[in-house]
Amino acid sequence: MSEKKMVFFFGGGVAEGNVQMRDLLGGKGANLAEMTRIGVAVPSGFTICTEVCNEFFANDCHFPPNLTWRVKAALGQVEEVMGRRFGDPDNPLLVSVRSGARFSMPGMMDTVLNLGLNDQTVQGLILQSGNPRFAYDCYRRFVQMFGNVVLGIEHHHFEDLIEKAKHRLEKTEDSALAAEDWVALVEAFKARIRQKTGKEFPEDPWEQLWAVVGAVFNSWYKPSAVTYRRLNGISDRWGTAVNVQAMVFGNMGEDCATGVAFTRDPSTGENGIFGEYLSNAQGEDVVAGLRTPCQITLKGRQKSLSTLPSMEETFPKLYRDLVDTCHLLERHYRDMQDLEFTIQNGKLWLLQTRTGKRSAQAALTCAVSMVQEGLITREEALLRVDALSLDQLLHPTLDPVAREKSKRLAVGLPASPGAATGQVAFDADEAERLATQGLSVILFREETSPEDIHGMHAAKGIVTVRGGMTSHAAVVARGMGRPCVSGCGSIKPDMAAGLFSVEDPDHPVSGNRIVVKRGDWITIDGSTGEVLLGQVATRRAEMTGDFATFMAWADETRRMRVRTNADTPGDARIARAFGAEGIGLCRTEHMFFDQDRITPMREMILAMDETGRRRALDKLLPMQRIDFEGIFREMKGFPVTIRLLDPPLHEFIPHDLKGQADVAEVLGVSVEEVRRRVAELAEVNPMLGRRGCRLAITNPEIYEMQVRAVMESACHLVKEEGFAIIPEIMIPLVGYRTELALLRKQCVTVCEAVIAETGVTIPYWVGTMIELPRAALRAGQIAQEADFFSFGTNDLTQTTLGVSRDDAGELLKIYVEKGVLTRDPFVSLDQTGVGQLVEMAVKSGRAAKPGLKLGICGEHGGDPASIAFFEQVKLDYISCSPYRVPIARLAAAQAALLSAAARAKKKAKHAGKTKQRKGD
């Protein structure tokens, strides 16, 4: 290591580093070097690389032996460029010291300015600036920063001294203090340091420098930094670099300034500088907010209705310099930049540039317009937009001003995005009733169950007290595109009374509770998890032309098809509008909860024998036929995968005594009979119970009816309306080949019967879900009986991890907090565990049956990281909820691009190897 380069100089148009060296120099250092190289005015300096940081820790917090002379050499180069000398009492070079990791990282030491000042050099600064007040202000700022950063003395100790001085001098503003006041304060600061640490403030600039560099390294392990890294999956071994750079001053007079700018508007993506500046100020003054900053552009000033003059007006020449620099940087970096600048005595210096963070809208607009400007390719554009962020463009959002003014009742989990306002209903029937009266309703439940579906559908939004990001409420709400806040544990419900209460957040100590009653207005933001009191204005999402353009590029690029999970013609229609290319999962169970369906369904469940069950199923058959006809029509020309009944039968019978009594009355049986059947059907672990194909093996007549309905409706439409339909009949929860063989046979019998009866011959597919570990392990066998596999990654995750989605909300939160998990495996596929099973099943399934169609219909079908995995294992399609379809389309395109790039890289590497081998 000692032989390796440790210190990288930049300045005077040359730099030892460049932008590729981000891992070694940190983001800030790499960009300072790069800017220097391309001719941007950057104060000269050098970067101590991240490997030094690692060596520092490896070596018990000592600097590597050869660092000293290297730093001295580099600083010598800086002195050369700047024409000043470090520690020179007459013409001192002052430096800033900043940390700079691979990625911007809160929690670490940020900046020490004006390093190199002492009682001698401050005189030199007076000579340079002709301004003793400025020089002593710089000096006291440095002493304070050093005391804080290196010696750990809290800021208030120093602020106290300033306050006392002002009090004594009867001044109210810092700016009113004169040079001699600051001289005295520097002494007082030093005395405070002596008192707190028993040591003198170091007058030696080199001692100052090493102390600060050490402090930067040590800040890598500050608890806040460690926590941030853990939460963001950043390795401790990456380390931080340290940037030492000549000072330039924005506060040296009226021809000085400091500012921050984006090369395009980070909210809208509009092309043009967007930013603020302060004249005669240092960077920290902008942040401190003591003075109101001015807009950089005139247009920005007009837009923000500011009375303060813009930089464009005040410093027209410097403004043009800035515009030129922005253009230069954008052309060079080929992306929107976020930069910091300082103007010292009429000269523009760049202190930092980095890729600008932007809203989803801005990302999309930037990407599209940069392609149109010829700056980037379509492929690059597609990779520039975070697929998940599209979500922000698809749902209504809260008006930000109205949100500020509103009263926040609680924060739960952001379970389904979008904002909604409505009157609270406490049960599904009530929600439905109010909605049919034309009212906006928010359905409030402790948790939801399939019996609440109609209420969830009728409501504008849903709030639950229990349940995680993947609870029933969350999953169904996302599927329906309804905003939902789940797991609002701080809300105390009283369902019987039709009210809930929360501690008044503004008066937590008083014990005051805010009570929300049936019919009161609330507003929820499913993107943030907030529940607000009253009606808060919302804004509708807009699909701009850029959006359409961009998505068309994505569609041209992706390999995988994108389908949707939709159970109703309405959902199917929305999904088509979002670009879905078929249905990957049409769940049939929700179809039975309607008022006119649930009765025959229950009749079937309560029937004594097969004859009774068939009688009830006969009533359901025509209704199912209508369901499927509606969906087939919406999906004209696209495939539709219909999953036969999956949940255990007990989900269809009420569990409360009152509900059971009602059922008994409607069906004309005794309450005891209903309760007996409820007890009979009860399961300890319904997730692992008699559901899916197990139902069909014990009660074949249920699937027979469903398959008949599928085929009758398909044949009917083909005959009457003349478009092609290939129904894909999907049998859930298969674990054994024998299960699927039995059911496939039964299925084919019904299909052939319908074809014979109707005289319409249509092709049909019979496949299965792979949602149990055993199914994945035995996929080669199961493939023998299947035309397609659809990975049910929700259930596959539950069984592979042994985690109940309905129960795990809090547990997974704790796991992420404790660093056991990095992400909720129900949100993003557990690639090494569950993914391993998926990969095994893909391989053995395809090996057994080369033409096997493979898709995925779990929640992960809408998660970009998971989609990248599905591209790697080469699934044919992904299926997700309607509102996720655009995300999936983009993520699939990105996955295809990255996968192609990885293949190209591998090929190149391989070619290199082959060459090398030939050369041997």
Add this chain to the structure above:
Amino acid sequence: MSEKKMVFFFGGGVAEGNVQMRDLLGGKGANLAEMTRIGVAVPSGFTICTEVCNEFFANDCHFPPNLTWRVKAALGQVEEVMGRRFGDPDNPLLVSVRSGARFSMPGMMDTVLNLGLNDQTVQGLILQSGNPRFAYDCYRRFVQMFGNVVLGIEHHHFEDLIEKAKHRLEKTEDSALAAEDWVALVEAFKARIRQKTGKEFPEDPWEQLWAVVGAVFNSWYKPSAVTYRRLNGISDRWGTAVNVQAMVFGNMGEDCATGVAFTRDPSTGENGIFGEYLSNAQGEDVVAGLRTPCQITLKGRQKSLSTLPSMEETFPKLYRDLVDTCHLLERHYRDMQDLEFTIQNGKLWLLQTRTGKRSAQAALTCAVSMVQEGLITREEALLRVDALSLDQLLHPTLDPVAREKSKRLAVGLPASPGAATGQVAFDADEAERLATQGLSVILFREETSPEDIHGMHAAKGIVTVRGGMTSHAAVVARGMGRPCVSGCGSIKPDMAAGLFSVEDPDHPVSGNRIVVKRGDWITIDGSTGEVLLGQVATRRAEMTGDFATFMAWADETRRMRVRTNADTPGDARIARAFGAEGIGLCRTEHMFFDQDRITPMREMILAMDETGRRRALDKLLPMQRIDFEGIFREMKGFPVTIRLLDPPLHEFIPHDLKGQADVAEVLGVSVEEVRRRVAELAEVNPMLGRRGCRLAITNPEIYEMQVRAVMESACHLVKEEGFAIIPEIMIPLVGYRTELALLRKQCVTVCEAVIAETGVTIPYWVGTMIELPRAALRAGQIAQEADFFSFGTNDLTQTTLGVSRDDAGELLKIYVEKGVLTRDPFVSLDQTGVGQLVEMAVKSGRAAKPGLKLGICGEHGGDPASIAFFEQVKLDYISCSPYRVPIARLAAAQAALLSAAARAKKKAKHAGKTKQRKGD
């Protein structure tokens, strides 16, 4: 095929087949050939092989073209040997035709005798026998058998005719009918055939023969045969052979007889002929039971107190012939034989020999004495005893006579073997109370839960209405060695009234119900699933010297260690007596259900914060220490694996309102508080809930207490009693390496603290269960943090298959009935699914850490088929419930032998290949 040999002759001391050709000739045919070869007198005949059967079905139920002349040729050889001609009116050869598959198979056609008789040849038989009555009796028997077997006319049609004849002739016994009566009956039989089928009885012997051979083949697909094959995993493609053999008659006069014999007593294994015979009778007469058979040996006669003379007395010379034949056969077959013989005119003929079925006791005694006699090796002896059958030797059994006389109330599942008699108790507390009064109790529950443990322990036996072979009741009962009958669905309980009722099985139509009340006596047989009314006498199991000898051989032979699953010193003691070499699974949750433990446990669960929880755990610590000390002492010198707390906390709080009120009172909190906590802890799928290591990650203090108790007790014993202990601390339900890493660290901290405090340094191991698919998939990672893996195949089966053990009883039954499954995967490991995960985990675990210790502690640890699998994947040990330990010891020995044999075979094959290759 037509070029292959189809027909295999035997007779006159030579045979074309032999005993190795069982697959081709069936068991019966192979043994007839073998006996002929070794000089046993066997009537000459031939076997049509199983491949002909397959060709018959492949060819639309037509015989292969070249079969005819081959059969004719073989029959010619038989004629040669027997000196008679088939169809010869003067000296006819008559034959028997018998089916004979690879394994004896009920449901198939058995036998047609006297084939070749017609109106002409019957005259020849009269000439041969000098007995017209005998000849016509033979004739009518043949017509009847033919009519039944070939033409499907039920026996009663023929029996009717005989009854009518007797009525008309005023006779009561068949034997009173004269020759001319039988002549008339033959005609009547033929007329009946004509009437039922519209066809004549075939007089042509060849036509008769082909018809019967075809009927034997067709019987292969009789529904009862198909069902039997499915239930026993016999392939349809194996087919059956047909044996055609010259008739010998045991009913030709007083110097004729027929009998069956075992070469040793099939009940006790005692060396010496055991069997019965009838003079002047055909084999079917012995079966029909119209005459009382005589004993073969004098000893047998004395033992059975028979007044009838034995064969040893009546036919001393033939008896000696039989003894000689038995010796010859045993020496040749090297196993106990079950044989059929016929004596015709003073000559002994053997008609069949096969390996004799025997009781577990007899199997063991035979095996040991045959080794001592030098007949077989120890290895052979070990393979001769069905490991599972040892179960019969370990539990008390019902006295068979008393069982016959008792009234059977219901039959449930044979969930835990053994018989028990006691007074019915309807809850656990009552059972415990009565047991402490010295009463024998049978605990009756709808189903059991962990709260019933103390009652189950106190009871002599357990009956449940719901739950399968692996329900809580079944698993716990087997673990405790308590007989248990589970899933008695025909019992209607009225728990509140303290009674249950069943339909009176003897009067099913009357609707009468038998009511059993609290305190009434019942008896259960957990080996058969029977529940009997009243006290039925039981017999204690005896461990003979042979048992000990045999098990010692097993121990010398096996590679895998056998441990036990034991939670108490009592269980540990029993397991040691059964030969357990340590504890593979000591569950700690059962320790908290005792009256003095449950209160602090609940206090812990209801505590508001960690301080409260620690206060409660401090009370549990000394109790846990005593638990572990007791177990360590019993297992002196053997390893003990202690699994830290596994079940979700809600299992420790009552779910009924009364119980909750009691808890509230005892703990001095409000009932609302208890209910709130119950609601908070409730889980939709507890199997997939917050249990195992998840508990410990959210509440570290629980495991801290347990680990401290383990280490304090171990260190204390090492110090005070001076024997070595290496505690193996096992962390359950791990799915992620990060989970185990966190808990291992915490565990080690406590262990080191105790070592420091006590000054006693002992080694300790920290490992995990592999019981989730993810854990198996990521075993290579998890192994980095583990000293050992123990496969928890119960939970691994639940999650891999997605089947809840508590709910699946009925489902699995239906699955087996419908042929979807061949065996309950909770009883015998699903080797292709769950086993695949086990194998993957073994490989990646060992690859990551070569010294990793691997064991299994699920129920499968006591199942021989699963044990064979565990030997294949080379686990270090298996662990099972105490009463299964001898079974596991034997099964492990057998697995080692079979595995060595397979390796040797593979090696030989490989050597052969190498040779071949060299020869190329």
